[in-house]
Amino acid sequence: MTSMTDPITIAFCISNTFAQHAAVVIASVLASNPGECLAFHILSGDLSDANRALLSSMASERCSLAFHPVDRSAFDNYPTALEYFSQEIYYRYLIPELIPEKRVLYSDVDVLFYQPLRPLWEMDLQGALLGAVREFNEYRPEGSQKAIGWKNYKRIIGLQEDDVYLYSGLLLMDCDALRQNQFTAQCFEETEICVRTLDKEAFGAPDQVVINRRFVGKIAELSPAWCVTDKMKTVWKGRVGIRHFAGQYEKPWCNVAWNTSWPAYLKYLLRTPYRRNAWEFVMRHLAAIVYSSHVKKGVRRGFLFGLRIWKKSVD
Secondary structure: OOOOOOOEEEEEEOOHHHHHHHHHHHHHHHHHOOOOOEEEEEEEOOOOHHHHHHHHOOOEOOEEEEEEEOOHHHHOOOOOOOOOOOHHHHHHHHHHHHOOOOEEEEEOOOEEEOOOOHHHHOOOOOOOOEEEEEOHHHHOOOOOHHHHHHHHHHHHOOOOOOOOOEOOOEEEEEHHHHHHOOHHHHHHHHHHHHHHHOOOOOOOOHHHHHHHHHOOOOEEEEOHHHOEOOOHHHOOOOOOOEEEOOOHHHOOOOOOOOOOOHHHHHHHHOOOOOHHHHHHHHHHHHHHHHEEEEEEOOEEEEEEOOEEEEEEEOO
C-alpha cells in the first residue's frame, strides 16, 4: 500500500551536463510509481541556474526537488580513470551528511525505472548499513577463467576472494546508521588509502572499490532486478525494476550504430522540460548509424555503419 505521508527519497549526484539525464530518470520514476510521494535530492557542484529552474519545474503535489551544492575543490585530486566517469561519482559519500532523512535511495542517472519502488524502499536491511546489487562478475561459473580472474582482481583490491562485490550505482542507504558509523569520513579515508596503494586499473571504479572495501559484510544484497545491465540480462530473467546502462556504449546518449537504449530514453525525455532537445537527440543517433567516433580507454575509434574503420591513441 502506497503512502503519501511516507515519501520515497531518491538522490542523484550530477554535473551540469547530466541535468537532462536526471530529468529523464525522474520522469521514469514518476511514471512507474503512480500515487507515490517522491522526494528528489540533487547533489551538484556546478548546476546552472537554468538547469536548476528546468528541474524545479518538474515539482508537483507528489514530487518535490531539493538541491545541495557541493564544493568541487574537495574532489580535485581524486582519480577518474574511465572517460565516462567524473568527480561526481564521489559525491554519494556526502548523502548522509547533506540529506537529513532516515533512508535514501541513491541512483546513478544512466538508468530508467520500470517498477514500483515501494517494495525496495521498505526492504528490511537486517542491520546492514546499505543495500546493493551483486556485481555481474560474481555470477561467473565457478572454475572458469573469468571467475578465476575476477577472484584475483578482488584480492588485488584488498578483498577476500569469497567476499561478495556489489554495484555502487544503486544504494539503499540507512542514513541514520551511516551517520552513526561516520560513513562520509570513512569513505574519504578509504579513498586516500586506495589512491596511495592501488594502481589506476585496479581503482577503475573508485567509489565502488571504496564502498566494497570499507563496508564489506555490512551491505545487504538486493535483487538483481534493481540494477539490470546488459550483462546482467544474461543471468537475470525476472522483471526489470531498474535498467542500468552501465557500459559506455550502452548509454542512451552514446551515438553508435548498435545502440538500442535511446528509444526508451526518448520516451521519457518527451515528458520532461528538456523535450525541446528531442529532435537533435534523434538526429544524432540516426547520423551515428552512418558514422561516429568515440574515445574509450585512451583510444579514439571511428565507425562506419557500425564497423570500426580506424583507431588511434589519444594524447
